[in-house]
Each structure stands twice: as structure tokens, then as C-alpha cells.
Amino acid sequence: MRQAPARMAHDHPGHEHGQHPPSDMELRVKALESVLVEKGLVDPAALDAIVDHYQHKVGPRNGARVVAKAWSDPAFRARLETDATAAIAELGYTGRQGEHMVALFNTPSLHNMVVCTLCSCYPWPVLGLPPVWYKSAPYRSRAVIDPRGVLAEFGVSLPQGIEVRVWDSTAEVRYLVIPERPAGTERLSEAELAALVTRDGMIGTARL
Known part of the structure; x- marks a missing residue:
């Protein structure tokens, strides 16, 4: 996560850690x-x-497959909207920390963002283990108080006309953000679409 202004740190998913000494x-x-x-x-x-x-x-590649299928298969998307837990289970992603899932669909006028204000509840079967910043006190508190400010620190600047809706994960319910499908991807296969999806996009701290 890149160093954010004085308050949060954000790790770079694609960074080559081998170029630096271990922490x-x-x-x-x-x-x-x-x-x-x-x-x-x-x-x-x-x-x-x-x-x-x-x-x-177990990891973000699983969630990326869910997103890609939702983008390319209207029937699956409908099932995901109705019962995300069952729809995700169709792809074989079940188990601990993923018993009760809700899919949140971004739209041109709505951006969803997920946090766990109490601890670090997170959908392990589709996103793997939570990143360090997701568990940090600054993110957990500020995501609710100042979501646009937090998003800006992740490099996401949303027009004022877009509503930002913050969802608080709990031990009972966990969330998966379904980002908007990027323009110009109509001819891509599900596998190619999945390659476009990022972990942060499925938390809501990035846009594709």
C-alpha cells in the first residue's frame, strides 16, 4: 500500500518485494x-x-472469477443479486468466513466500499487473507467518517454526483464489491475479464 498522507499505508499488489530486504x-x-x-x-x-x-x-483470483462471470453471464448476475452465497458456491467457493455473502454492484451513480469497523471480518473464500491496511485502525475508523478522503488516498477521486456507500462487514455478513465492467471489454473471455479485476476493486478502494 503506498504511503498515504500521514495516516494510512497501502501496499502495492504488483510490487516486486524481492528487490527489497525483508521487513x-x-x-x-x-x-x-x-x-x-x-x-x-x-x-x-x-x-x-x-x-x-x-x-x-483461496484468494483474490476467486473473487475475480465471480466478478467476471457476473459481467458476462446475466443469469449468474441475477442469482448473485438474489443470493450471493449460493451463487458464489456454484463456483466452488465456500467455507469459513464466506458463509453469508452479499454482492454489492457499483453503477455509474453508486460506488460501494467495504470496511469492518470492529475487527477485520473479510470474505476469505473469494479474497483470501485481508491486507494489513484493511485491519488498521485508521482505515476502519476513517472509511466511515471520511470515505471520499480515504478513497483519494488510494488514488480514487469520484465526482460529487456519485454516491459513496460504505458497508460494515460483520461476523454474520461479508461483502464483495462487483465493480463496473470496463468499457471496450465486450469481446473478452471470462478468463480475460478476470485478469482485469483487482483485490482493491472488490473491496471498493479502487476503480477498474
Whole structure:
């Protein structure tokens, strides 16, 4: 998340972290992992399996597939509007933190944005683990008080005529923003459409 004016930090999803030394947090995690493995308390293979699960089976690519299908399949979109949990389950995305889903559709006059003001409730099956900034106190408080200001820090400047609606995730309900389909994408396949969708777009802190 890029450094925002004095209040929030925002990580860059496409940034090549390999070009920089590991952070203090990464070093501490690695040291802790080494100690636990050395003492026989953690199985490295089990850790690798967990990481692989969240990288390849649970994550933003799942949500991107949901969005792309909603863009290209009117019947699926209708089911997503009626019962997002069931529609998302059609694609095989179910489980913990995704039991009760609601899809929020952006329009030319409405921009949806998601926050969890109490902790970090987040739709894991379709977005993976929440980014650090989503869990931060500044985002959780300011997204409700000053959503346009927060969006501006993410590089999103909305005309005054567009309503910004903020949705508060809870342990009972989690949200997935369906961004507007970009113009000129009528001939793209679902896979090509999915490649256009970003994690932040599905939280509502980016526009496509």
C-alpha cells in the first residue's frame, strides 16, 4: 500500500518485494518459524500446504472469477443479486468466513466500499487473507467518517454526483464489491475479464 498522507499505508499488489530486504516483521516471523520447526512443534510441510492453499485456492483470483462471470453471464448476475452465497458456491467457493455473502454492484451513480469497523471480518473464500491496511485502525475508523478522503488516498477521486456507500462487514455478513465492467471489454473471455479485476476493486478502494 503506498504511503498515504500521514495516516494510512497501502501496499502495492504488483510490487516486486524481492528487490527489497525483508521487513522486521518478516524476519521475526521467519525466526519464529525456525524455532518452532527446530523444536518439532511445527511441520514445515504442513506450513507449506497452508501457504499454498491461501495462495492458490483461496484468494483474490476467486473473487475475480465471480466478478467476471457476473459481467458476462446475466443469469449468474441475477442469482448473485438474489443470493450471493449460493451463487458464489456454484463456483466452488465456500467455507469459513464466506458463509453469508452479499454482492454489492457499483453503477455509474453508486460506488460501494467495504470496511469492518470492529475487527477485520473479510470474505476469505473469494479474497483470501485481508491486507494489513484493511485491519488498521485508521482505515476502519476513517472509511466511515471520511470515505471520499480515504478513497483519494488510494488514488480514487469520484465526482460529487456519485454516491459513496460504505458497508460494515460483520461476523454474520461479508461483502464483495462487483465493480463496473470496463468499457471496450465486450469481446473478452471470462478468463480475460478476470485478469482485469483487482483485490482493491472488490473491496471498493479502487476503480477498474
